[in-house]
Amino acid sequence: MAEPVKYISVVIVGCGRLGSQLAGQLSADGYNVVIVDQHEKAFKLLPSKFSGFCITGDATEQLVMQSANLENADCLMAMTQKDTLNLMVALVARVIFSVPHVIARVYDPQYEDLFSSYQIETISPTKLSSQAFLQKIQEYIDI
Amino acid sequence: MAEPVKYISVVIVGCGRLGSQLAGQLSADGYNVVIVDQHEKAFKLLPSKFSGFCITGDATEQLVMQSANLENADCLMAMTQKDTLNLMVALVARVIFSVPHVIARVYDPQYEDLFSSYQIETISPTKLSSQAFLQKIQEYIDI
Numbered sequence: 001m002a003e004p005v006k007y008i009s010v011v012i013v014g015c016g017r018l019g020s021q022l023a024g025q026l027s028a029d030g031y032n033v034v035i036v037d038q039h040e041k042a043f044k045l046l047p048s049k050f051s052g053f054c055i056t057g058d059a060t061e062q063l064v065m066q067s068a069n070l071e072n073a074d075c076l077m078a079m080t081q082k083d084t085l086n087l088m089v090a091l092v093a094r095v096i097f098s099v100p101h102v103i104a105r106v107y108d109p110q111y112e113d114l115f116s117s118y119q120i121e122t123i124s125p126t127k128l129s130s131q132a133f134l135q136k137i138q139e140y141i142d143i
Numbered sequence: 144m145a146e147p148v149k150y151i152s153v154v155i156v157g158c159g160r161l162g163s164q165l166a167g168q169l170s171a172d173g174y175n176v177v178i179v180d181q182h183e184k185a186f187k188l189l190p191s192k193f194s195g196f197c198i199t200g201d202a203t204e205q206l207v208m209q210s211a212n213l214e215n216a217d218c219l220m221a222m223t224q225k226d227t228l229n230l231m232v233a234l235v236a237r238v239i240f241s242v243p244h245v246i247a248r249v250y251d252p253q254y255e256d257l258f259s260s261y262q263i264e265t266i267s268p269t270k271l272s273s274q275a276f277l278q279k280i281q282e283y284i285d286i
Contacts, residue, residue: 008280008283008284010280017250017251017269018269018272018273018276021269021273022273022276022277025273025277026277026280031280074283075280075283077276079276100283101279101280101283103276103279105272107160108160121279123272123275123276123279125268125269125271125272126160126161126164126268128268128271128272128275129161129248129266129268129271130161130164130165130168132266132271133161133165133220133222133246133266134165134168134169136244136246136264136266137151137153137169137174137218137244140151140217140218140243140244141151
């Protein structure tokens with residue numbers, strides 16, 4: 001495990017299974033974490049040791065993201081379950097708040113080019129899983 | 144890309160985004176693929192070049208899996224969006240049909256131990272994505 005990096009601030013939008021797990025891990029690793037979700041009950045998914053901030057609100061509203069201190073964030077992670085919402089949140093972070101590192105979760109492969117045309121990095125759970133399954137079956141053949 | 148492996152038969156349960164993508168890829172690589180889903184319209188997600196078989200039916204019913212020729216399959220992939228359904232399908236494949244290689248997609252980490260206690264390999268999209276995001280942020284720090 002790397003040394004704690006207390007000076008790195010991360011804003012995560014979407015407190016689903018992935019968002020909450022990542023927020024917990026980053027918080028445990030010493031990052032300053034703010035997590036935003038429009039449903040307060042979503043924060044129940046966070047591990048009890050989570051020491052960051054939770055903001056309830058619509059992440060497409062600039063005021064909400066200001067209260068998440070996005071202008072001082074080093075990284076924004078858009079990880080709701082909606083590709084179009086992730087795109088909007090990521091674009092606002094990139095263009096209006098000038099966040100240096102923006103990453104979005106993307107489900108539908110057809111959106112990937114759109115994200116990359118705005119210099120937004122993407123992570124595709126479908127693609128990662130597909131690769132993992134293909135790797136497994138390749139291992140079976142090699143046995 | 145490896146040589147086509149026409150003698151390898153794979154049964155995939157669940158024709159969602161991941162299942163359909165994987166079925167298309169395996170089919171293109173020369174595998175014999177059968178894909179099972181309870182909703183016929185799910186097969187619309189398959190790429191047009193998919194050359195395998197589609198079976199509409201409930202994968203927990205033995206007759207359905209017999210018609211998918213599961214007893215002669217080399218590998219079963221349980222990739223519906225329900226962990227409990229994946230567990231049931233994987234167990235039936237392992238115990239009743241003696242399929243040599245069984246892999247399941249698992250969402251909720253609490254199920255992983257249960258799967259592994261039955262020697263069923265698992266792939267977790269949440270865990271894979273979480274690792275990918277953590278790796279990205281680590282790269283940013285190193286820059």
